Amino acid sequence: MRYELTDLTVFLAIADEGNVSKGAERCHLAPSSASLRIKNLEASVGVTLFKRHARGVVLTAAGQVMREHAKRCVAQLEQMHADLEPYSQGMTGHVTVFANNNAISTHLPDDLARFFMAYPSVRITLEERLSHDIVGAVVDGRAEIGVVALESEHPDLDFLPYRKDQLVLLTPNNHLLAKRDTISFASCLGQPFISLQSGAALHTFLMNHANALGGRLDVRVQVSGYRAIARLVASGAGIGIVPRTAIERSDRGRLAIVDLDEPWAIRDLRVCIPKHPSEKNVYRDKLVDILCRANARTASTVS
CATH class of the missing domain: 3.40.190.10 (Periplasmic binding protein-like II)
Incomplete structure (x- = not known):
């Protein structure tokens, strides 16, 4: 299949507008160029994507399927560019953290603020998950740090006290x-x-x-x-x-x-990290240190 990202962009613009000329205008193309791209796209995928009528175009059933996939593809590419942008602006590191709702809604915001004050060029991906799912994600390497409320252990992870x-x-x-x-x-x-x-x-x-x-x-x-x-x-x-x-x-x-x-x-919230991480990440270690120091501050205040 030979078509370009521009072809998908033009296809989506025409589908949204219901009109070749208006869709072409959105993409800064001449209507003839847009029509040719759609013709080549239809030939490449082997299906008719639009039905033509006097007032414009409408998607065929195949076109509807194409539209949903194309939207996801373009959105994923936009996300890729958004994720890459911090690197072009001097980002020095990245840490992925999975945490339960309790931690995200209460303790983590202040602790992450302390981390960003110390390391402003580092980015963190923070996602909410259930505690059991978090453990699996850290074991599989999908998350570098987990914050959970579980009493159970896992042989591949270290569990460190965070907050009560x-x-x-x-x-x-x-x-x-x-x-x-x-x-x-x-x-x-x-x-x-x-x-x-x-x-x-x-x-x-x-x-x-x-x-x-x-x-x-x-x-x-x-x-x-x-x-x-x-x-x-x-x-x-x-x-x-x-x-x-x-x-x-x-x-x-x-x-x-x-x-x-x-x-x-x-609820005993704990930080879980791999006992033997596959890759070294100094910023992961710095964040774990800040989270564990937060626990020490809380303990000293209580005592």
């Missing part, structure tokens, strides 16, 4: 559960919940625990962050479970915070 946190129940101040000092998770299951969106680590974690108890989480609203949970709970829309460190001071007066009487409510 606690999952707590949020209720409106006038809620029937608000006067409790502690509560079991099972006692919460009859209430409507405000939850993170499906796929978020905490959402999956709580759904699985509810299922293990033979119940289900009655999710009334799903939101994208802990602050939104707190605000909806304060409004009386339901109850929610969040890490204690995610509760902002401005929300504390409008909410009741009840300890969960569950062993899993205490």
Whole structure:
């Protein structure tokens, strides 16, 4: 198949405009040049991509398939250029970090800010994953550092203490559960919940625990962050479970915070790294050092 990236760009422009002339204009080409590129593209892939009519063109069924693939190809190339740009501007290193939602929403932003102050020319790719998936990614080399809330070990990884946190129940101040000092998770299951969106680590974690108890989480609203949970709970829309460190001071007066009487409510966040990394990355080591020093600062403050 012999066609160029420009041919795909022209094809997408014409498909978006529904008109050869307008699509050609977007690509700074003459209509005849654009038509020739489409003709050559159709010959190369062996299918007709457009149906011509008096007012312009429409995609054929094959053209619809081509459009979806072409959009992904062009988007991927744009991402490649975006990823390469920092190198042209003097980027000296890169670190890939996978972390659970708890760490990303609470502790990591401040710790990454300290890292960037020390190493401003380094870039970090940060992705949210479930803790079990993070361990697999670090073992496979898809992530250089993981931040997880797991007690289990892995023979190929070192686990270093990062932060301690606690999952707590949020209720409106006038809620029937608000006067409790502690509560079991099972006692919460009859209430409507405000939850993170499906796929978020905490959402999956709580759904699985509810299922293990033979119940289900009655999710009334799903939101994208802990602050939104707190605000909806304060409004009386339901109850929610969040890490204690995610509760902002401005929300504390409008909410009741009840300890969960569950062993899993205490969250020991840990940094996991390969015992024998395949490649040396000094900036990965520098970031791990900053994360572990954050744990030391927290421990000394508590003591």
